[in-house]
Amino acid sequence: ENYHAVLTENRKLFNELQELKGNIRVFCRVRPFLPGQGAPNTVVEHVGEDGELVVTNPTRPGKDGLRQFRFNKVYSPNATQAEVFSDIKPLVRSVLDGFNVCIFAYGQTGSGKTYTMTGPDGASEEDWGVNYRALNDLFKISQSRKGNINYEVGVQMVEIYNEQVLDLLSDNISQKKYPFSTSWILSTTSENGLAVPDASMYPVTSTSDVITLMDIGLQNRSVGATAMNERSSRSHSIVTVHVRGKDMKTGSVLYGNLHLVDLAGSERVDRSEVKGDRLREAQHINKSLSSLGDVIFSLASKSSHIPYRNSKLTQLLQSSLGGRAKTLMFVQLNPDATSYSESMSTLKFAERVSGVELGAAKSSK
């Protein structure tokens, strides 16, 4: 690919993206009914091309039960992984121009968060989620700019479980002698949005490096059984991509960060009928998800105090929420009628954070 062609295309995509209002976007994705789940009974009444979503209350058939939402985009159940990624490509690419970007997946367990961010278990390239596609694309573009701008890419993977940050790429890999020479990242990213000061970071130069790392990270995630889903995620997982680009003509250096966040399930505690450890987990999850909502909300209302410190999640992402940073939230919906009340609370959360202009807000410590 020709460098100038890529730059031109990138700029075009980027300008298109800028036309979306503000620095936060909310995309709603409705997952399909899964085979073997019985007769589909959907709450999704209408998906509009313009980001309109109409849901119907299964206990109130007819006009009274309809509720309308509007987001930057809504995907119907048959949207492919490639379609979804093509819409966020410019956002991902802006990282190579020195922007900080956060991409979240929010929704109840089983609504397709991991499918969107990572893909199904053992995914083929066609089924790859955002994480693989994003890194693949970053490598492609950085290759095409080589000689003009030379990039280095580093990856961290952590999870937040019960408000504790766990390094998903700790010793395992160093034992496998994965190359580790990232002093540039460690010394320079603290003011540029280093996600986790104490978590391992690995330089990556190819998609296969990334696949190796993600496999190890995914194996290390805390997953366990609940009444709702045996692979329920009760932790937030964050893949952070750090980019350093050196302009070979001027010698100037730029930094960008991409945080890819698969949030813990947003379902309410009573729904899973949990006790003990599970209850504690659920309380931590509720707290961090509501803190995330509060931070975005405070940025929107230009509050002088942004409550970043109320949860580990918002603390870690502080430098990438607000200022020039860009945020995208995938709001995931399970279309089944039995999930109606969870879907409504998901949509209300999304409504609260959408339409918010993060860029205009001042960040505070």
Ligand code: ADP
């Ligand atoms: P979550 O991460 O929110 O708990 P998952 O991503 O694990 O949910 O999705 C639950 C199930 O639905 C998985 O079996 C997943 O493969 C499937 N699924 C989710 N979204 C889609 C989709 N868009 N197309 C096909 N299958 C999907």
